[in-house]
Amino acid sequence: MRVLKDLFEENRKWAGKLKQADPEFFLNLSKQHKPEYLWIGCSDSRVPANEIVNKLPGEIFVHRNIANLVMHTDLNCLSVIQYAVEVLHVKHIIVCGHYGCGGVQAAMDGNDYGLIDNWLRSIKDLYRCHQEKVDSLTDKKEKEDLMCELNVIKQVANVCQTPIVQHAWKSAQNLTVHGWIYSIEDGILKDLNVCITGNDDMV
Numbered sequence: 001m002r003v004l005k006d007l008f009e010e011n012r013k014w015a016g017k018l019k020q021a022d023p024e025f026f027l028n029l030s031k032q033h034k035p036e037y038l039w040i041g042c043s044d045s046r047v048p049a050n051e052i053v054n055k056l057p058g059e060i061f062v063h064r065n066i067a068n069l070v071m072h073t074d075l076n077c078l079s080v081i082q083y084a085v086e087v088l089h090v091k092h093i094i095v096c097g098h099y100g101c102g103g104v105q106a107a108m109d110g111n112d113y114g115l116i117d118n119w120l121r122s123i124k125d126l127y128r129c130h131q132e133k134v135d136s137l138t139d140k141k142e143k144e145d146l147m148c149e150l151n152v153i154k155q156v157a158n159v160c161q162t163p164i165v166q167h168a169w170k171s172a173q174n175l176t177v178h179g180w181i182y183s184i185e186d187g188i189l190k191d192l193n194v195c196i197t198g199n200d201d202m203v
């Protein structure tokens with residue numbers, strides 16, 4: 001099992017199936033990279049970007065990290081956004097969170113998790129900002145669900161505030177930023193209705 005043979009076998013089967021449906025699929029894909037969507041999601045293995053919206057390779061440019069955060073100091077995420085907007089000219093940036101996010105739960109429970117507490121710092125701050133509203137709910141799951149939604153909305157604002165997106169809008173580039181949330185329990189996506197197409201849409 002040292003070489004994870006089963007994964008290579010599955011890969012051959014997967015590639016074979018795609019080639020059976022379209023013999024030129026990979027050849028055509030190798031000649032261009034023109035995804036319409038940038039997906040910023042959580043690293044959680046239960047929220048695979050392409051699968052949950054049934055998209056093939058080549059259709060979604062993806063960045064994932066714990067709790068789908070967009071931090072203004074994160075060169076990795078910012079580079080992905082810049083490349084997606086300025087080079088690939090994606091038309092949509094989707095920030096997709098999910099209910100039951102371990103990152104959001106860890107930020108809320110006050111326990112010590114070591115290094116990752118630094119990464120989750122901004123969610124702790126967000127919790128403090130909305131504490132009254134969140135703590136007015138009595139059910140723990142409801143509180144966490146609300147924080148997962150608030151986190152997506154915050155990250156949408158962060159995307160919009162990047163100089164990259166600001167510059168794109170100033171240049172009249174067609175670019176919409178969306179906030180979605182996914183339910184691991186039933187596989188269904190929900191639009192949080194924070195669809196931003198320019199500075200006029202920002203609250």
Ligand code: CO
Nearest residue numbers: 042044101102
């Ligand atoms: Co998560």
